[in-house]
Amino acid sequence: MGFNVGVDIGGTFTDFCSVGDDGRSTVYKTPTTHYDLSVGFMRGMHELGKRSGLAAREYLAQVHALRYSTTVGTNALIEHSGPKLGLITTAGFEDTIFIGRSRSWADGLPVHEARDMSRIVKPLPLVNPDMVVGIHERIDCKGNVIAPLSRQNVLDKLQQLVDKGAMGFVVSLMWSFLNPEHERMIKQIIEEEYPEDYLGAMPVTLSSEISPKAGEYTRTMTTVVNAYIHSIMAENLNRLGNELRDGGYTRPLILVHNTGGTKKVSRTKAVLTHNAGPVAGMYGSTTVGRLCGYDNIVFTDMGGTSFDIGVIVSGELRAHDFIPVIDRWRTNIPAIEVKSIGAGGGSIAWINELMGNALEVGPQSAGSMPGPACYDKGGNEATVTDADLVLGYLNPDNYLAGEMLLDVELSRQAIETHIAGPLGISVLEAAHRIRRLVDARMGQEVFNEVALKGHDPRKFVVFACGGAGAAHACGYAPYVGARTVVVPAVASVFGAFGASTMQIRQVWDVSRTMKLFRWDKQAYLDDLDGFNKVVHDLKDLAVRDLRLEGFREEQIEFCLQLDMRYGSQYNMTKIETPRLVLQGVEDVHELCELFTRCYSEIYSPEAAFPVGGINVECFYLAASVRQERAEFHKDSLSGADALKALSGSRPACFDPAAGLMDTPVYNWSALMPGNVIHGPVLIEAPETTYVIERGWTYTMDPWRNGILKQNA
Numbered sequence: 001m002g003f004n005v006g007v008d009i010g011g012t013f014t015d016f017c018s019v020g021d022d023g024r025s026t027v028y029k030t031p032t033t034h035y036d037l038s039v040g041f042m043r044g045m046h047e048l049g050k051r052s053g054l055a056a057r058e059y060l061a062q063v064h065a066l067r068y069s070t071t072v073g074t075n076a077l078i079e080h081s082g083p084k085l086g087l088i089t090t091a092g093f094e095d096t097i098f099i100g101r102s103r104s105w106a107d108g109l110p111v112h113e114a115r116d117m118s119r120i121v122k123p124l125p126l127v128n129p130d131m132v133v134g135i136h137e138r139i140d141c142k143g144n145v146i147a148p149l150s151r152q153n154v155l156d157k158l159q160q161l162v163d164k165g166a167m168g169f170v171v172s173l174m175w176s177f178l179n180p181e182h183e184r185m186i187k188q189i190i191e192e193e194y195p196e197d198y199l200g201a202m203p204v205t206l207s208s209e210i211s212p213k214a215g216e217y218t219r220t221m222t223t224v225v226n227a228y229i230h231s232i233m234a235e236n237l238n239r240l241g242n243e244l245r246d247g248g249y250t251r252p253l254i255l256v257h258n259t260g261g262t263k264k265v266s267r268t269k270a271v272l273t274h275n276a277g278p279v280a281g282m283y284g285s286t287t288v289g290r291l292c293g294y295d296n297i298v299f300t301d302m303g304g305t306s307f308d309i310g311v312i313v314s315g316e317l318r319a320h321d322f323i324p325v326i327d328r329w330r331t332n333i334p335a336i337e338v339k340s341i342g343a344g345g346g347s348i349a350w351i352n353e354l355m356g357n358a359l360e361v362g363p364q365s366a367g368s369m370p371g372p373a374c375y376d377k378g379g380n381e382a383t384v385t386d387a388d389l390v391l392g393y394l395n396p397d398n399y400l401a402g403e404m405l406l407d408v409e410l411s412r413q414a415i416e417t418h419i420a421g422p423l424g425i426s427v428l429e430a431a432h433r434i435r436r437l438v439d440a441r442m443g444q445e446v447f448n449e450v451a452l453k454g455h456d457p458r459k460f461v462v463f464a465c466g467g468a469g470a471a472h473a474c475g476y477a478p479y480v481g482a483r484t485v486v487v488p489a490v491a492s493v494f495g496a497f498g499a500s501t502m503q504i505r506q507v508w509d510v511s512r513t514m515k516l517f518r519w520d521k522q523a524y525l526d527d528l529d530g531f532n533k534v535v536h537d538l539k540d541l542a543v544r545d546l547r548l549e550g551f552r553e554e555q556i557e558f559c560l561q562l563d564m565r566y567g568s569q570y571n572m573t574k575i576e577t578p579r580l581v582l583q584g585v586e587d588v589h590e591l592c593e594l595f596t597r598c599y600s601e602i603y604s605p606e607a608a609f610p611v612g613g614i615n616v617e618c619f620y621l622a623a624s625v626r627q628e629r630a631e632f633h634k635d636s637l638s639g640a641d642a643l644k645a646l647s648g649s650r651p652a653c654f655d656p657a658a659g660l661m662d663t664p665v666y667n668w669s670a671l672m673p674g675n676v677i678h679g680p681v682l683i684e685a686p687e688t689t690y691v692i693e694r695g696w697t698y699t700m701d702p703w704r705n706g707i708l709k710q711n712a
């Protein structure tokens with residue numbers, strides 16, 4: 001027996017999922033140990049071994065692959081615990097990262113904070129202004145050198161940064177994504193001046209290697225963020241790797257990327273690990289969707305801290321965020337688009353006095369320490385979890401399979417003090433309002449995310465994942481217009497499940513502007529060599545990288561995507577090309593037609609304007625390694641009668657006017673595929689609780705996924 005393991009560290013819990021060669025999954029959740037993430041990590045690995053009937057060392061020795069979604073880099077940004085960096089740029093552009101974009105002061109802020117302009121404070125820069133130097137050099141917009149680099153000038157500026165305590169260097173020069181010659185020369189000078197055998201040796205990060213794309217601010221910030229978190233991540237992951245090897249794990253640790261793939265730690269850019277957990281969850285949705293026959297999926301994940309939303313169309317991860325925000329910084333990594341809002345089990349309910357004592361939920365979270373009031377770890381704020389407990393949905397003696405005990409009286413006190421008392425309502429009414437408010441907020445965000453991408457939300461199936469997803473799915477799905485909700489069997493640790501099934505994949509990208517259709521001549525591009533050269537160069541990089549990981553070229557599959565736009569527009573539309581290279585004008589015509597068709601699907605046919613010219617602005621080459629897909633255990637269907645799984649009942653409130661009512665409780669582990677249950681009812685699983693409201697029906701499918709349907 002061997003195992004594929006996924007690990008996903010969240011703000012409240014660290015999730016684990018182990019998929020055995022027999023297709024069966026073993027899951028575990030443990031509170032995130034923010035003081036040292038490796039403590040919770042190793043605790044979870046030992047528990048997986050125990051649940052698989054193996055000693056820890058024996059289990060780790062049988063793990064085929066360990067895929068990890070880490071938040072180490074994000075934490076370093078939030079805590080400002082990275083090294084002191086020196087930034088080397090083109091003279092005259094020293095203030096680029098401080099000026100930013102027109103609205104960069106609002107990047108990464110919740111909507112309500114971004115609107116309150118009187119209180120907004122710019123984030124502390126990752127590089128201090130006195131640690132930025134300008135070098136006299138210049139490359140023009142065509143990649144030609146018009147002002148050569150001076151070695152002495154570089155040495156003088158370098159000495160300034162060293163004297164001020166620089167612990168690493170970021171080099172980002174004008175137009176270096178077209179011609180990286182000067183950046184490479186600066187790196188060579190630094191390494192000659194401070195070779196590796198000196199204690200003063202320091203890492204050098206080039207924008208032309210990290211982010212060879214247009215956009216001066218985003219390219220520089222992407223490189224700065226990567227350099228800022230690199231050393232901290234390297235130290236943390238090396239320590240974790242040593243612990244795993246000491247524990248019996250013999251293979252490389254693999255990191256999940258926000259581009260939708262995985263790679264060994266040794267071949268990963270630090271910046272690509274941001275937000276990898278939700279992306280892994282989206283990948284898991286495509287896996288389950290493929291098994292169950294769902295193509296159009298809205299992935300939702302309600303955890304303890306946040307609520308993540310992703311859109312999957314025709315079974316593919318199509319949506320990309322062109323300039324994703326990492327903490328408070330705009331970058332231009334080719335990340336899969338996942339929207340996150342501050343809504344989770346730990347979201348704090350509060351009274352907004354400025355809005356006439358209006359009830360608000362989130363975005364502030366109680367996290368894992370101290371956590372909701374019911375955790376009895378020092379938290380005294382009313383949270384969504386406290387509301388669910390007061391309403392009777394959660395079993396205080398069987399939370400996380402009994403590993404955590406909840407104190408319902410502490411929840412009542414927190415809600416009474418902070419919500420019910422100030423509003424002059426009962427605790428039960430206050431708890432119900434907290435729940436309905438967070439459900440409405442999540443549902444509206446899901447609807448917007450689907451509709452604003454040009455899709456009909458009613459044609460999508462909602463996947464409800466995360467520790468709290470099953471408890472709130474019936475609450476937020478109606479706002480979307482979806483009548484079917486799928487709660488995967490491993491929904492509570494779905495990010496970890498997705499990570500365990502992900503393939504080796506990486507994306508190489510570069511900015512190049514090419515006019516496929518010229519508006520002035522109304523003619524298609526006839527010189528195809530430039531287009532094909534860009535693709536061949538990216539392919540060479542991909543083959544080199546994956547060969548270093550031990551794969552042969554014949555194992556690699558390539559997929560080319562392009563950022564395209566009409567000549568007079570700013571926004572890009574990403575399309576996937578039918579072929580890697582262009583053989584003739586007919587291929588160019590086909591590509592332009594494909595772009596117009598994709599554009600029309602999103603913005604309507606009336607918005608298409610091909611006569612205005614069609615440009616390619618950026619190339620993305622995705623390289624995947626062909627590997628066998630995981631097989632999952634499938635049971636045969638039993639009858640609809642679920643009476644054998646009925647474990648009892650308890651008072652729960654579905655309507656404050658009716659108060660608490662005796663509600664049937666079922667044991668999820670005792671349910672059989674084919675069983676059907678009508679709400680209102682509660683279903684207790686080891687890591688989550690299903691709240692099936694009145695008017696909804698629950699059915700377990702052959703893979704033990706819960707299919708929730710709203711009655712007509």
